[in-house]
Amino acid sequence: xxxxxxxxxxxxxxxxxAPGKAGVGVIRISGQNLSxxxxxxxxxxxxxxxxxxxxLRDIEGRAIDQxxxxxxxxPASFTGEDVLELQCxxxxxxxxxxxxxxxxxxxxxxxVIAEPGEFTLRAYxxxxxxxxxxxxxxxxxxxxxxxxxxxxxxSLQGAFSxxxxxxxEEITQLRILVESTLDFPEEEIEFLENAHAQxxxxxxxxxxxxxxxxxxxxxxxxxxxxxxxxxxxxxxxSSLLNRLAGEEVAIVTPIAGTTRDRVKxxxxxxxxxxxxxDTAGLRETSDVxxxxxxxxxxxxxxxxxxxxxxxxxxxxxxxxxTQILAQIPTKCPILEVINKSDxxxxxxxxxxxxxxxxxxxTGAGIxxxxxxxxxxxxxxxxxxGAIVARRRHLDCLERAAEHIEKSEQFAANGxxxxxxxxxxxxxxxxxxxxxxxxxxxxxxxxxxxxxFCIGK
Numbered sequence: 001x002x003x004x005x006x007x008x009x010x011x012x013x014x015x016x017x018a019p020g021k022a023g024v025g026v027i028r029i030s031g032q033n034l035s036x037x038x039x040x041x042x043x044x045x046x047x048x049x050x051x052x053x054x055x056l057r058d059i060e061g062r063a064i065d066q067x068x069x070x071x072x073x074x075p076a077s078f079t080g081e082d083v084l085e086l087q088c089x090x091x092x093x094x095x096x097x098x099x100x101x102x103x104x105x106x107x108x109x110x111x112v113i114a115e116p117g118e119f120t121l122r123a124y125x126x127x128x129x130x131x132x133x134x135x136x137x138x139x140x141x142x143x144x145x146x147x148x149x150x151x152x153x154x155s156l157q158g159a160f161s162x163x164x165x166x167x168x169e170e171i172t173q174l175r176i177l178v179e180s181t182l183d184f185p186e187e188e189i190e191f192l193e194n195a196h197a198q199x200x201x202x203x204x205x206x207x208x209x210x211x212x213x214x215x216x217x218x219x220x221x222x223x224x225x226x227x228x229x230x231x232x233x234x235x236x237x238s239s240l241l242n243r244l245a246g247e248e249v250a251i252v253t254p255i256a257g258t259t260r261d262r263v264k265x266x267x268x269x270x271x272x273x274x275x276x277x278d279t280a281g282l283r284e285t286s287d288v289x290x291x292x293x294x295x296x297x298x299x300x301x302x303x304x305x306x307x308x309x310x311x312x313x314x315x316x317x318x319x320x321x322t323q324i325l326a327q328i329p330t331k332c333p334i335l336e337v338i339n340k341s342d343x344x345x346x347x348x349x350x351x352x353x354x355x356x357x358x359x360x361x362t363g364a365g366i367x368x369x370x371x372x373x374x375x376x377x378x379x380x381x382x383x384x385g386a387i388v389a390r391r392r393h394l395d396c397l398e399r400a401a402e403h404i405e406k407s408e409q410f411a412a413n414g415x416x417x418x419x420x421x422x423x424x425x426x427x428x429x430x431x432x433x434x435x436x437x438x439x440x441x442x443x444x445x446x447x448x449x450x451x452f453c454i455g456k
Contacts, residue, residue, distance in 0.1 A: 011037065012114035012122075013102055014455035015095050022090030027098055028455065029111070030119055034082040038071065040105040046071040046084075056086075056101060064097050065089055079119055080126025117452025124437060131437025131448070132161045132393070138452050139222055139388045147271035148221045151388040160218075160387040164435050167207055171429045174200050178422045201411060205404050212397045217380050218389030224266070224273030225377045228300050230324070231310035236339040239360035240310060241265060241278040244370075269370045272379055277304075298327070306333050306377045312340040333376050341365060392448075396431045403428035 011031025017024070029037065038046055042054045048071055056064045068087040077083040088098050103111055117138075124134045136155035143149040154160070177197055229237040245265045263278040279297035301307055307328055328334055335356070342359040356372060358365035407424035410417040433439035 010110040010112050011106060012118055013099065013106070013111055014114040014119070015099065016085075016119075016455040017090065019092060021092065025088050025090035025092075025095045027086040027088060027095065027102070028114075028119060029084040029086075029102065029106070030077070030079045030081050030114075030122060031109070031111075032074070032081055034071070034084050037102075037106045037109050037111060038069075038084060041102065042069065048073045049076075056098060058097075058101060059104070064101055065094055067098070075126070075128075078128065079122040080128045081122060114454065115450075116454050117449035117456060120452060120456055121449045129156075130158075130161050131445075132164065132435055133158060134437075135390060135448065136160075136388060137456065139390075141453065141456065143222075143388075144224060144266070144273040145221070145268045145271050147386065148273065148388060151218055151221045151386045155218075155387045155389075160389070160393075161436050163211055163214075164432055167204065167211065168429055168432050170200070170204050170207070171425055171432070174204065175422055175425045175429070178418060178425065181418065198411060201404070201408055205401075205408065208397065208401050208404060212394070212401060213380070214387065215389035215393050215397055216378060218387045219391065219394055220272060220377070220379055221386055222388040222390060224275050225373070225379075226275050226277070226303060226305040227373065227377075228277045228279060228297075228304040228307050229310060230279055230297065230301055230307050230328070232324070235310045235312050236360045237278050237310050238263070240308075240337075240339065240358075241276055243360045243363060243366055244274075244276060269374060272374060274373070301332070302329055304332050306335060306373065308335050308337050308373070310337050310339050312338060312343075335372060335376050337369060393435050396435050400428040400431040403431070 009032060011029060011034060013027065013029045016026040016028045031037070035045070041056060042052075044054075046052055046069060050070070052069050053066065054069050055066050058064055065088050067089075070085045070087070072078075072083040072085070074081050086098065086102075088095060099113075103113070120129075120134045120137055123129050124131060129137075133156050136152050140149065140152035140156060143152050174197065177200075229240060231237055241263065245267055265276050265278075267274050267276065277300045279300055309325060309328070325334065337356045337358055339358055339360055341357040341364055342362050344357075356365060356369055358369055360366075403424045407421050407428065410421040410424060430439050437445070
């Protein structure tokens with residue numbers, strides 16, 4: 001999405017419903033003044049916010065579709081511009097014909113097909129929503145679980161933005177206090193002490209920490225947890241995938257090396273999305289196909305949020321286990337799990353400790369494994385009041401926290417560092433402002449909205 005697109009004033013049109021057959025398909029038009037387009041389409045004015053049953057005709061006067069038209073007059077619309085919504089019958093070819101006719105009749109007014117996210121972008125540019133709310137719209141559409149739907153809805157309603165704006169306001173008040181003392185160098189420290197500046201800074205730091213923790217949980221809700229099953233051949237990785245998925249999605253045989261490539265399945269555990277990848281058994285091999293699968297296994301492991309290293313008491317040599325564990329990136333949490341507990345009987349010599357004993361065959365220990373997965377992956381366990389967050393939000397919060405830490409150091413240094421104290425507060429504030437879009441470069445803004453679907 002180019003920066004020029006973000007400021008164009010032409011009316012736009014797009015299908016707002018998903019591709020495919022449906023009872024109803026919706027087409028949206030948005031622009032600064034749609035009266036001419038509306039009159040060209042239907043030869044009659046529409047009453048704002050009232051549904052009108054009308055017939056759209058082709059150039060020869062033949063009916064294309066009988067549809068419902070609703071007009072929203074600016075600024076009382078989603079985009080803040082005039083919006084015309086056409087509710088047609090939901091056949092793909094029919095919608096294409098309606099779109100084509102609208103573009104023909106709207107040509108003189110400059111009507112063009114919307115780019116991805118352009119409707120939401122206009123709502124943002126017209127101050128109907130902020131950037132965090134705009135992103136929440138896309139997250140609501142893409143939500144992978146009920147908890148993610150509720151979290152995105154809270155963000156869309158402004159819960160996340162309100163917390164950010166409240167923190168920005170507190171930093172602003174502290175900045176005013178600090179910067180106002182710079183004109184009175186003889187009284188700086190005493191003035192700040194009397195105004196409890198350090199206490200204000202500590203409160204900001206605590207609130208920012210809580211916000212970061214909540215955003216981490218929100219990112220898990222939005223993106224889910226990338227979970228990779230890794231281990232030597234024939235330890236039961238595919239059986240565990242089938243057990244977690246509740247169906248046979250991977251082939252299981254007693255033959256080592258059955259899984260030659262990654263097998264992916266998405267599930268939810270307590271409302272948290274999980275993207276599970278079953279990988280080829282890790283070992284030295286001269287088989288070209290198996291070696292390619294093992295290479296892909298390592299690619300998946302390097303990108304994982306959590307690796308379940310699966311072994312059993314019989315088929316995983318200790319040397320191979322040590323070798324595999326040593327190659328897993330240190331940044332990636334590892335959960336060690338021993339499978340085939342049903343074969344151990346009452347004579348297990350395995351010291352459990354932090355290692356879980358399970359049986360993918362019988363289901364023993366699977367519930368405990370699910371809870372351990374959530375714990376190790378960083379899920380806090382509470383969906384009440386959760387919001388949905390993105391990697392971008394976490395990065396901004398992390399940068400803001402770094403500058404708050406630096407401001408705390410400068411605050412403790414006395415008179416010579418107060419200007420730096422104020423500057424670090426400003427930088428922290430700027431990063432928080434990027435979350436809601438108050439201080440965001442146009443190129444990044446364009447990149448964010450280009451990821452939206454067309455018609456939204």
